[in-house]
Amino acid sequence: MNALGRVFSIEEFSVFDGPGIRTSVFLKGCNLHCSWCHNPEGQSKDIQIVKSPNGCLNCGACKKAALLLTGKEELCEASVAACPNKLIRISGEDYTAESLCDRLFKNQQFYETSGGGVTFSGGEPLMQSDFILACAKLLRGKVHLALQTAGMCKPEIFDRVLSEMDYVLFDIKLVREERLKRYTGADANIVYRNFDTLVKSGKDFVVRIPLIPGVTDTKENIADIIACLKGYGITYAEAMPYNKMAGAKYTMVGRTYQPDFDPAQDVYIPEKEFSENGIELCIL
Ligand code: SF4
Numbered sequence: 001m002n003a004l005g006r007v008f009s010i011e012e013f014s015v016f017d018g019p020g021i022r023t024s025v026f027l028k029g030c031n032l033h034c035s036w037c038h039n040p041e042g043q044s045k046d047i048q049i050v051k052s053p054n055g056c057l058n059c060g061a062c063k064k065a066a067l068l069l070t071g072k073e074e075l076c077e078a079s080v081a082a083c084p085n086k087l088i089r090i091s092g093e094d095y096t097a098e099s100l101c102d103r104l105f106k107n108q109q110f111y112e113t114s115g116g117g118v119t120f121s122g123g124e125p126l127m128q129s130d131f132i133l134a135c136a137k138l139l140r141g142k143v144h145l146a147l148q149t150a151g152m153c154k155p156e157i158f159d160r161v162l163s164e165m166d167y168v169l170f171d172i173k174l175v176r177e178e179r180l181k182r183y184t185g186a187d188a189n190i191v192y193r194n195f196d197t198l199v200k201s202g203k204d205f206v207v208r209i210p211l212i213p214g215v216t217d218t219k220e221n222i223a224d225i226i227a228c229l230k231g232y233g234i235t236y237a238e239a240m241p242y243n244k245m246a247g248a249k250y251t252m253v254g255r256t257y258q259p260d261f262d263p264a265q266d267v268y269i270p271e272k273e274f275s276e277n278g279i280e281l282c283i284l
Helices: 061-070 077-082 097-105 108-114 125-139 155-162 177-184 188-201 219-232 271-276
Strands: 004-014 022-027 048-051 088-091 093-096 117-121 144-149 167-171 204-211 236-241 280-283
Touching: 004 097, 004 125, 022 097, 022 125, 048 077, 061 077, 077 088, 093 097, 097 125, 117 125, 125 144, 125 155, 155 188, 167 188, 177 188, 219 271, 271 280
Parallel strands: 022 117, 117 144, 144 167, 167 204, 204 236, 236 280
Antiparallel strands: 004 022, 004 093, 048 088
């Protein structure tokens, strides 16, 4: 298997993406369109030029370099070296499984001493399932492997990758089919089929709930999620309240942030509802 993986970030010593100290690999490309996403670099599978919004001297060196190389002022690879303040970078790097795993193995001592490992995240990492499987072939049995996913992929892909993972962080956003489709583009039948498979697999997992004002924090959705978790006997979940800075990175990739909810509204934290139903909710 010679799958190449396209990565937009590798975060070492991460403590929020599964047990212990981990290296999180963020794979490019996502098949959902959640407008609360704070990582637009992860949405596109393409290599992108990213420009930091602060510190620009307006010297024009980036555009001049682009013009010389491509005949257009649109920022390109040449702009990266041309910027005196190093504000421009390329998002997206292709790795072979071997080259990525060589890097991941460098922190193996930390994984072993902390009970950590490697987490594949994104974007939606399952869009690069062949690459994850190629990495798992090299890492499995030596490094604890985790997957952070929204579960929107063909069941056969989910099952295959799940079989190679030790731990899964599964996003539960919205339960009702029409609302999940509207706000994320995901198909509830597929997502909850894959969630059912995960729960019944006996693998360790955690449910993660993004709390988005007026979207996922509504009474109706909270009740639906609690009913879903209780139905499986799940007694612990993690919630990630909406980050009001979520829109900040959109301009860096040349996009305008257009949330389909009111981002100024305060998010409701449903700790009481969860605890009344015997579910501990950890707020991240
Ligand atoms: S080269 Fe850098 S500092 Fe100069 S205009 Fe471009 S981004 Fe701004």
